[in-house]
Amino acid sequence: MPKDKSETLAIRISRTLAERIIAGQLEPGSRLRQDHVAAEFGASHVPVREAFQRLEAQGLAVSEPRRGVRVAAFDLREVREVAEMRAALEVLALRHAAPHLTRAILDEAEEATRAGDNSPDVRAWEEANRRFHRLILTPCAMPRLLASIDDLHAASARFLFSAWRSEWESRTDHDHRAILAALRAGRVDEAEAVLTRHVQWIGRKPVRTASGATREAFAIVG
Amino acid sequence: MPKDKSETLAIRISRTLAERIIAGQLEPGSRLRQDHVAAEFGASHVPVREAFQRLEAQGLAVSEPRRGVRVAAFDLREVREVAEMRAALEVLALRHAAPHLTRAILDEAEEATRAGDNSPDVRAWEEANRRFHRLILTPCAMPRLLASIDDLHAASARFLFSAWRSEWESRTDHDHRAILAALRAGRVDEAEAVLTRHVQWIGRKPVRTASGATREAFAIVG
DNA sequence: GTCTTCTAAATTATCTATAATTAGATTTCG
DNA sequence: CGAAATCTAATTATAGATAATTTAGAAGAC
Known part of the structure; x- marks a missing residue:
């Protein structure tokens, strides 16, 4: 199957992570470490960072500058x-x-x-x-x-x-x-x-x- | 003046660009080229890309994968x-x-x-x-x-x-x-x-x- | 003896620099 | 004149360097 050209790596990663967060596989409040995610997807950390930003915009993650990003908590x-x-x-x-x-x-x-x-x-x-x-x-x-x-x-x-x-x-x-x-x-x-x-x-x-x-x-x- | 630590470069760039877009200094539909912006801010293009993503989330810019990002048009x-x-x-x-x-x-x-x-x-x-x-x-x-x-x-x-x-x-x-x-x-x-x-x-x-x-x-x- | 505070190491995010794809423009050949 | 190949410019991704934060441990104070 040919890879979809209209889709960037960051978008794919962000979708996968979004699914996990929604499904509850990733606990609210747990940290998302870019190196680990990058290793898992066999990518470098730049597209991972962009994926994190997308998640943040969707309200699924929160990022504290220089302190990393966590799965958004909710009450x-x-x-x-x-x-x-x-x-x-x-x-x-x-x-x-x-x-x-x-x-x-x-x-x-x-x-x-x-x-x-x-x-x-x-x-x-x-x-x-x-x-x-x-x-x-x-x-x-x-x-x-x-x-x-x-x-x-x-x-x-x-x-x-x-x-x-x-x-x-x-x-x-x-x-x-x-x-x-x-x-x-x-x-x-x-x-x-x-x-x-x-x-x-x-x-x-x-x-x-x-x-x-x-x-x-x-x-x-x- | 000490630089604000709680603010990342990408955020600063995104805010500046947002102001320009809102003020109309950047024409709707005009391209945002990451190299040019990076050169202007004396930064590399990775934080610039992240700034673009923020603008997109705000609805101020639209990005077509692999074709670049433009100032959002509006009617x-x-x-x-x-x-x-x-x-x-x-x-x-x-x-x-x-x-x-x-x-x-x-x-x-x-x-x-x-x-x-x-x-x-x-x-x-x-x-x-x-x-x-x-x-x-x-x-x-x-x-x-x-x-x-x-x-x-x-x-x-x-x-x-x-x-x-x-x-x-x-x-x-x-x-x-x-x-x-x-x-x-x-x-x-x-x-x-x-x-x-x-x-x-x-x-x-x-x-x-x-x-x-x-x-x-x-x-x-x- | 427990708690605080300081110091150092390791972990992690952020940024720069470089390489590889990809889309668009130009030119060349049929 | 039209189509295909090449060339150029810009985006996307990788790898490495830098800077900040957190963690752990030791020294000192209550």
Whole structure:
């Protein structure tokens, strides 16, 4: 397979690291040492530095000058912050996308919802969920807005995976269906209202840790 | 004067270039050649590359892999996009900041408004305006949200300077005063409504070009 | 005896210099 | 005149040097 010419080494490294951070393989707060990463990818440290900068721009890593870069930590406060930002921006995107939504797009979004309901694990569910949101928002044709929303989705996914690490129960997504129904009927305001609630709804769920203690976990669902 | 240790070369370069782009000294679409910039700053091109990446993350530059990076172009569509994003996010920030606004902060914001009214040029006005917005929004204590708003302000300033290049007429900012009055009275909803209108208001203004032709320029005011 | 403070070594980030690809322009040959 | 090959300029990546920070250990103070 020929290597993709439109892709630089730094971009590839940054994507791989982003996936690990989102998946939780890299602990929040843990250091990212450029020499180690460089060795792993068989590259030198300059492209690694550029990859780190990309991660920082996405909010997945934080860098203290001359002290290195760490995987971004997050707490409940930030989970809420990201959720509220998503709500504000996705509503805006939906308002502009609504006039351009076709029957075909809505059908595809419904298919994505079904795929989400039948997901065997969080990972699959998250992918289907993101597909749903992307489908109904992309027609707004506002590239900067969509890029911001993408970054927020990455952050959301991180929180999601940290809460539902192994266990996963499938369930039907009523919000998605309500949004689609409202859009089909041309009631954009109603769709916006449901979307706002949907994104901001933060589900709490008790999680049993290895020690047997029960801590409170959280997950953005939507 | 001792050099600031908490600041890397790449950051300094990026800030300087950002100022030039915002001020319009660097034409939209013009190429940023790393060797030239490196020579000017007496540095090598690695920190310059990192500076470019920062600019790209801010939306001030666009990079095509293996083809170099250019100053980001912008059109009326994007001006509107940035304005709408600002409206959505600033309203969110204000909602969370409102409970923490003190008398002292509002007084300082009023002072910033007065400074804006008496500004001799766009540059000074923009600075005062940004101070106003920052003052009333910072207490929301949502770092990610505030960072996004800052980037959008930079984009707005770019558009603003491109429209009001030399000529500038001072005028009193009624919106700012209305926002402050509503906040003092505890009517947060009203303040949010005015802020939304205020940010999204896009002033059009005919501008005479060097060739004598009249093109349409635009400016976000607020 | 424990804690602080100073010193030194090692670890790590940052920057410079150099080499290798790649895209774009020019020229040459059919 | 058009297409292909070459030449040039600029980006991308590597390797090595520099500077800063952190860690560890020893000496001194409480």
